[in-house]
Amino acid sequence: MSGVESDVIAVNNGPKCRHSPSTSCGDCRLSGICLPIALQHDEVARLEDIVNRSKTIQKGYTIYRQDQEFSAVYAVRVGCVKTMRTTQDGKEQVTGFYFPGEIFGMDGISKNRHTNSAVALESGAFCEIPFDRLQELSSKLPSLQRHFFQLMSSEIAFDQQLITQLSKNSAEERMAALFLSISSRFAARNQSGLRFRLPMSRGDISNYLGLTVETVSRILTRMQQAEIINIDNKEVEILDIEKLRMSAAVL
Amino acid sequence: MSGVESDVIAVNNGPKCRHSPSTSCGDCRLSGICLPIALQHDEVARLEDIVNRSKTIQKGYTIYRQDQEFSAVYAVRVGCVKTMRTTQDGKEQVTGFYFPGEIFGMDGISKNRHTNSAVALESGAFCEIPFDRLQELSSKLPSLQRHFFQLMSSEIAFDQQLITQLSKNSAEERMAALFLSISSRFAARNQSGLRFRLPMSRGDISNYLGLTVETVSRILTRMQQAEIINIDNKEVEILDIEKLRMSAAVL
DNA sequence: CAGTAAACTTGATACGCATCAATTCCAGAG
DNA sequence: CTCTGGAATTGATGCGTATCAAGTTTACTG
Secondary structure, X not given: OOOOOOOOXXXXXXXXXXXXXXXXXXOOOOHHHHOOOOOOHHHHHHHHHHOEEEEEEOOOOEEEOOOOEOOEEEEEEEOOEEEEEEOOOOOEEEEEEEOOOOEEOHHHHOOOEOOOEEEEOOOEEEEEEEHHHHHHHHHHXXXXXXXXXXXXXXXXXXXXXXXXXXXXXXXXXHHHHHHHHHHHHHHHOOOOOOEEEOOOOHHHHHHHHOOOHHHHHHHXXXXXXXXXXXXXXXXXXXXXXXXXXXXXXXX | OOOOOOOOOOOOOOHHHOOOOOOOOOOOOOHHHHOOOOOOHHHHHHHHHHOEEEEEEOOOOEEEOOOOXXXXXXXXXXOOEEEEEEOOOOOEEXXXXXXXXXXXXXXXXXXXXXXXXXXXXXXXXXXXXXXXXXXXXXXXXXXXXXXXXXXXXXXXXXXXXXXXXXXXXXXXHHHHHHHHHHHHHHHHOOOOOOEEEOOOOHHHHHHHHOOOHHHHHHHHHHHHXXXXXXEEOOEEEEOOHHHXXXXXOOO
């Protein structure tokens, strides 16, 4: 409960505190991650009009479900979200982890139906951005249109990096790369990139990395023995980020 | 040379036949795949204005290179294109195969720099769509904007399917799934989905599927012995598509 | 604060695919 | 048509990670 995660503020206990944690998009401390574009004041105001800010959610709850009709994309405000898909033969694949300021749910646009489910890994809050209204507004604000093209493109690039890892890297390399990714994302929000709490379980990590929980567990102990990290349950400290970079060996 | 691939028409021998294979977007027999949207006649005309149609290319040549500045997205007209990325430590990953009517190059939008290289697997032709002009036009034609959002979203969904396969499926399941994907894409162009020529090498296939050439080769012989397919070098005949579907076991 | 189920760790064993090595096949060049 | 180098196949062996099986710790729940 100490330090890092103290900004998990709201749980889903009805409308009474629904507006308290919500600032405007313009004031939001995450806007540098979520909206790193030059919009005029009145343009931000028009965006704010359509964004449903700070809906709260409890740990383990689902934001949308695979095959459900697509109507909006989402931004994490507080907490962490995982996306996952189930294949016809019942296998589950975790396809992504999303941290505050990051956008998720864009997979659903093509078929107008979500191809993933999204689940909160921690109690937290998120923004909902109705997609039809976002499209209208994008037509009028070229920089917003460009921003969403870029967002989707970086999702593609990110997925292709994961593909490369699953295809070419060892278990240890994948784990190291995930730590580096999480670390830099904490750092981007002005939090410590060297000491943080993992919001996801070993099962989620192993699933995401195409491994088993046992393998992940073994690798974590090995990394600890090699004095690359210190890990106590979900509390991670990166002791030697250079060694970690060596272990990752990726683009 | 018989049958299936007879529509490889043009090679890169200068400007003299540069316009012969190019029809307008409105008349293009691939428009059902490339542009499955309702545009008015005058809207199609405006799109045609910006599309650089039917540039020709020879087998093995590069359309764009990783890290090169991004300026356009592309559509395959004739032939087949692979995209691939090289990691910092020199590993290569084939990230996609693109068939006539399919769009590639959208990974470059986010950083304004390509994260992949694109190489022609066969001599063929492609269209170039300058992205800045596409953005302008998208602002004016909402259905075109929506179309590109959808295209990028389906690229995301497709990549996530590959992630799932690399992470959860056996070598044989991955190979079967690739055959089914290629088969359905041939069928979408009114070509035989049961008998076709693979445009890519075993090396490309194995790299894409996260396997070695030896493993791919062994699996192909096994599938042949099981009378699921007939394969003679690159010529493939699917004998039992139901068994193939059983082998694939995916979404 | 106890009771319990889930999450995590650790160890022993098994297996799928990689690796190494040797042919064979095929396409392109002359 | 023959020559030649790359592509593909086939076989023998080894390694990395999965699987199976306990045990331990953590975190809910009442």
